[in-house]
Amino acid sequence: MSFPVEINNLGFRFPSNSSDLLQNINLKVKEGEVLAIVGLSGCGKSTLCYCISGIIPLIKQGVMEGEVLINGRSTQELSLSQIATNLGIVFQNPETQLFSPTVEDEIAFGPENLCFARDAIEKRVDESLKKVGMEQQRYKNPHHLSGGQKQLIALASVLSLNPKILIFDEAMSKLDPDGKKMIKDLIIDLKNEGRTIIMVEHDMANLNIADRVKLLDGGKLTDFTGSL
Numbered sequence: 001m002s003f004p005v006e007i008n009n010l011g012f013r014f015p016s017n018s019s020d021l022l023q024n025i026n027l028k029v030k031e032g033e034v035l036a037i038v039g040l041s042g043c044g045k046s047t048l049c050y051c052i053s054g055i056i057p058l059i060k061q062g063v064m065e066g067e068v069l070i071n072g073r074s075t076q077e078l079s080l081s082q083i084a085t086n087l088g089i090v091f092q093n094p095e096t097q098l099f100s101p102t103v104e105d106e107i108a109f110g111p112e113n114l115c116f117a118r119d120a121i122e123k124r125v126d127e128s129l130k131k132v133g134m135e136q137q138r139y140k141n142p143h144h145l146s147g148g149q150k151q152l153i154a155l156a157s158v159l160s161l162n163p164k165i166l167i168f169d170e171a172m173s174k175l176d177p178d179g180k181k182m183i184k185d186l187i188i189d190l191k192n193e194g195r196t197i198i199m200v201e202h203d204m205a206n207l208n209i210a211d212r213v214k215l216l217d218g219g220k221l222t223d224f225t226g227s228l
């Protein structure tokens with residue numbers, strides 16, 4: 001049986017570091033599962049997200065051991081655009097993924113890059129903006145929006161590619177309580193559509209939507225027992 005996400009004996013070390021940040025990590029995430037990852041600041045949660053999404057080793061350098069399989073295929077044999085049609089990641093800091101002059105252009109960028117037809121792009125932009133409640137911001141410059149709105153636009157730009165796997169790296173951190181509730185409801189909707197969600201969270205109040213919670217500590221991934 002192939003899993004949407006499967007990690008086998010993953011280890012990782014940044015070139016400038018002498019010790020491994022991630023050590024012998026094994027994980028299988030099922031279709032339609034919401035898996036949360038918790039851990040203290042700096043323990044390597046974002047780095048693990050980079051490994052799952054192929055950013056490591058395709059963009060960020062380091063010594064990687066083991067393998068990450070997306071729908072049964074190793075990230076090392078896929079291109080980033082092949083990964084992007086299956087897996088979307090919303091980064092902790094939305095600034096790093098916003099670069100277009102308008103919100104509309106930002107959300108259209110992914111489908112445009114994959115050469116979708118104009119009307120299909122338009123439909124994806126409409127639907128994605130609606131899902132995150134940002135229709136009013138369509139013609140604004142994303143860089144002029146609040147931190148929470150930027151997170152929502154970054155999420156909409158990921159949703160526009162309709163990925164079956166989504167990674168949320170503390171993607172609710174800049175949102176107000178209403179925004180957090182909207183994203184939690186959206187994650188539940190995405191799960192009910194059969195999508196696989198991996199969410200890195202520091203806010204314990206957001207863990208109630210997870211089917212399973214894992215703790216990253218000392219480079220290892222273990223079952224979370226309720227305290228950090």
Ligand SMILES: Nc1ncnc2c1ncn2[C@@H]1O[C@H](COP(=O)(O)OP(=O)(O)OP(=O)(O)O)[C@@H](O)[C@H]1O
Nearest residue numbers: 014016017021039040041042043044045046047048
């Ligand atoms: N390019 C890099 N080169 C060397 N060390 C790095 C690099 N990027 C991150 N690190 C270090 O790796 C460690 C893990 O970083 P990472 O961002 O993955 O942790 P995190 O658990 O997501 O932290 P937080 O909860 O604060 O976001 C940190 O000590 C960080 O300083």
